[in-house]
Amino acid sequence: MIPLPLQIILTAITASILAGITCSLIGVFVVHMKLSSIGFCMSHAAFAGAALGLLLAVDPLLSALLFSTLVAFILGPISEKARLSPGVIIGIMFSLTIGLGFIFLNFAPGVAATQQALSILWGSIFSVTFDDLILLGLLTFFIVFLLTLFFKEFQALMFSRKLAEASGINTSVFYFLILFLAGVTVAFSLKLVGGLLVFALIVNPASSALQFIYDLKKVLVASPIIGAITCLLGFLLSLLLDFPVGSSIIIVSSFIFGLSVVLSPKRRRG
Amino acid sequence: MATSAFLRGGIENMGEVIVKLSEVDTIYEGEHLPAIKGINLEIRQGEMVSIVGPNGSGKTTLLETVNGLLKVSRGEVRVFNVDMSRDPMRARKNIGYVPQDFISDHSVPFLAQDVVLMGRYGKLGLLQNPRKVDFEIAKEAMRLVGVEEFAHRPIGKLSGGEQQKVMIARTIAQEPKLLLLDEPFSNLDIDSRKEISEKICRLHEENNWTTIVVTHDLFSIPKRCNRVLVMDRGKIVAEEDPESVMCSVKSLTGFYRGLRQ
Numbered sequence: 380m381i382p383l384p385l386q387i388i389l390t391a392i393t394a395s396i397l398a399g400i401t402c403s404l405i406g407v408f409v410v411h412m413k414l415s416s417i418g419f420c421m422s423h424a425a426f427a428g429a430a431l432g433l434l435l436a437v438d439p440l441l442s443a444l445l446f447s448t449l450v451a452f453i454l455g456p457i458s459e460k461a462r463l464s465p466g467v468i469i470g471i472m473f474s475l476t477i478g479l480g481f482i483f484l485n486f487a488p489g490v491a492a493t494q495q496a497l498s499i500l501w502g503s504i505f506s507v508t509f510d511d512l513i514l515l516g517l518l519t520f521f522i523v524f525l526l527t528l529f530f531k532e533f534q535a536l537m538f539s540r541k542l543a544e545a546s547g548i549n550t551s552v553f554y555f556l557i558l559f560l561a562g563v564t565v566a567f568s569l570k571l572v573g574g575l576l577v578f579a580l581i582v583n584p585a586s587s588a589l590q591f592i593y594d595l596k597k598v599l600v601a602s603p604i605i606g607a608i609t610c611l612l613g614f615l616l617s618l619l620l621d622f623p624v625g626s627s628i629i630i631v632s633s634f635i636f637g638l639s640v641v642l643s644p645k646r647r648r649g
Numbered sequence: 650m651a652t653s654a655f656l657r658g659g660i661e662n663m664g665e666v667i668v669k670l671s672e673v674d675t676i677y678e679g680e681h682l683p684a685i686k687g688i689n690l691e692i693r694q695g696e697m698v699s700i701v702g703p704n705g706s707g708k709t710t711l712l713e714t715v716n717g718l719l720k721v722s723r724g725e726v727r728v729f730n731v732d733m734s735r736d737p738m739r740a741r742k743n744i745g746y747v748p749q750d751f752i753s754d755h756s757v758p759f760l761a762q763d764v765v766l767m768g769r770y771g772k773l774g775l776l777q778n779p780r781k782v783d784f785e786i787a788k789e790a791m792r793l794v795g796v797e798e799f800a801h802r803p804i805g806k807l808s809g810g811e812q813q814k815v816m817i818a819r820t821i822a823q824e825p826k827l828l829l830l831d832e833p834f835s836n837l838d839i840d841s842r843k844e845i846s847e848k849i850c851r852l853h854e855e856n857n858w859t860t861i862v863v864t865h866d867l868f869s870i871p872k873r874c875n876r877v878l879v880m881d882r883g884k885i886v887a888e889e890d891p892e893s894v895m896c897s898v899k900s901l902t903g904f905y906r907g908l909r910q
Contacts, residue, residue, distance in 0.1 A: 529775075592758060593757075595763070
């Protein structure tokens with residue numbers, strides 16, 4: 380293993396912890412509302428955006444971010460307009476963005492372009508810059524701020540959209556907001572941790588927290604803590620055993636989830 | 650429609666019109682035939698109206714049309730003089746709704762007290778968190794319905810009847826002016842049914858609520874009820890006073906079979 384400068388390691392650890400907090404916070408909604416395929420969808424939207432960027436000779440990272448944010452923005456309204464579950468729309472968008480991505484690549488110059496666009500799907504935690512950290516920190520703050528500000532609306536929506544609507548809450552706005560935040564979280568975290576890890580960070584910590592807790596407020600505190608601890612342990616495991624960082628974090632988060640299922644009081648009898 | 654002179658007199662003496670449906674049709678998406686058709690209905694403040702009818706007669710559709718959860722295909726629904734196709738949110742803050750057979754999954758992260766407190770959310774502003782008074786109202790609603798002992802238990806871990814009581818407490822906590830109850834006693838045992846029905850009647854009178862109770866079980870019609878609307882095939886086919894309904898019914902099947910004939 381080639382020794383890395385301390386600053387790069389610290390930046391990478393901070394980035395993964397921030398991504399862990401953000402993804403697992405939004406993951407509580409994604410898991411409860413059965414939207415986990417949003418991880419795949421947004422990863423591939425970013426891939427299509429990167430390919431479009433290469434085709435138009437624009438910074439592929441910027442175009443990936445813009446394209447996936449756009450997809451995140453339209454998911455909710457399309458699902459509402461078409462009166463289909465967001466899961467269906469996410470599935471359609473997933474396949475559409477793959478298709479678009481390869482069409483864009485087909486016209487983009489050179490094999491290197493393909494490599495560059497596909498690299499969006501894998502991410503690179505060690506290439507994270509200080510600016511990326513600031514951006515991710517702002518996103519984390521923004522999500523925590525919104526969840527605190529509109530907690531009662533999100534809580535009512537999660538319990539039952541129909542009942543929330545019947546009691547006078549405009550649920551569409553908050554429903555779209557959850558889909559948008561989930562999409563943007565994936566898009567922002569992709570460069571840092573890659574599509575696969577984002578998926579694991581969204582689903583695993585939230586699912587683990589939900590094995591133990593029945594109070595939504597406590598789930599929203601526990602899930603990001605589990606996410607952060609998972610990332611830290613995964614990172615240490617990767618440094619110790621010279622495993623890829625993303626894979627190590629996935630293994631740790633899956634292990635924690637497995638342990639949660641075994642120890643879950645929700646499954647105990649008597 | 651048969652309405653006794655006594656009943657008409659009683660209704661006319663009541664308050665302003667709270668619910669008004671004019672020539673209302675509601676068609677579900679993808680359907681050709683309306684689930685309810687040509688409904689004309691006025692319900693005044695302080696009235697308690699029961700809607701009965703066999704399965705599929707349009708009772709729930711009518712209730713969800715009243716609170717605007719279902720859009721009308723024809724006609725107009727006004728609640729508190731608000732056109733429900735234009736500004737339903739304004740009216741809904743004052744409409745309490747207990748849906749039919751609402752059962753939560755066993756693992757959902759909500760305690761019974763959270764669910765009851767949610768009844769207050771519509772009345773609070775966008776950026777307003779529940780205050781001490783809201784928690785107290787929610788607690789009182791739980792006490793009234795007899796679910797305070799379940800306050801800290803997960804909603805999904807409660808039995809169907811207990812969950813139904815929590816949903817009723819949630820609606821009471823909302824302090825509505827119009828109460829829409831869709832088969833509110835369906836999961837309750839006979840004693841609980843009687844007890845909750847009496848409590849709702851008492852609250853209805855004390856608070857001058859307007860209440861609509863949908864039920865397919867004629868024996869669940871609250872005694873305090875002013876009118877019974879009988880629905881069949883999407884239409885209101887009769888309007889009776891509760892006593893005559895109960896007297897004329899020898900058996901449920903007989904009554905509904907009579908309708909279909």
